[in-house]
Amino acid sequence: MSNIEQTLSIIKPDAVERNLENEIKEIFKINGFKIVKEKKIQIEKTEAEKFYKVHETKPFYNDLCSYLSSGPIVVMVLENDNAVLGNRELMGATNPKEAKEGTIRKKYGISIDKNSVHGSDSLENAKVEIDFFFKD
Numbered sequence: 001m002s003n004i005e006q007t008l009s010i011i012k013p014d015a016v017e018r019n020l021e022n023e024i025k026e027i028f029k030i031n032g033f034k035i036v037k038e039k040k041i042q043i044e045k046t047e048a049e050k051f052y053k054v055h056e057t058k059p060f061y062n063d064l065c066s067y068l069s070s071g072p073i074v075v076m077v078l079e080n081d082n083a084v085l086g087n088r089e090l091m092g093a094t095n096p097k098e099a100k101e102g103t104i105r106k107k108y109g110i111s112i113d114k115n116s117v118h119g120s121d122s123l124e125n126a127k128v129e130i131d132f133f134f135k136d
């Protein structure tokens with residue numbers, strides 16, 4: 001049985017800066033993801049702080065929010081069968097050094113901060129994150 005889901009994906013500043021936007025979108029497409037919404041934006045640090053609020057108590061929170069707001073990003077709603085888990089598998093481990101061969105973070109990630117892509121970690125968070133960027 002099919003289980004079509006939507007998830008939020010972000011191409012982070014390190015990847016946009018290296019002109020990897022189209023290459024990464026192509027990886028999503030060949031893996032069956034449909035990009036149903038997308039926009040290229042630069043956000044304020046205060047918006048990044050809201051987006052990453054779940055990490056508020058973590059030692060890396062401040063750097064993470066500075067980083068996400070440091071340059072243009074591409075935010076996308078991806079749709080696919082089991083999109084949330086499928087996207088996480090395609091991205092690979094948060095730390096590119098631990099990511100498996102063939103994953104986006106293994107291929108493009110520079111460090112745990114500059115790990116090229118973000119993806120929602122659950123269906124519940126996907127809804128919240130999609131609303132965050134695309135509620136009009």
Ligand code: CMP
Nearest residue numbers: 055060064094112113114115117118119
């Ligand atoms: P992302 O999937 O966007 O979610 C939170 C981000 O925090 C994560 O990717 C990493 O880029 C960043 N981060 C920095 N340090 C850590 C850490 N020690 N553990 C998890 N995430 C971290």
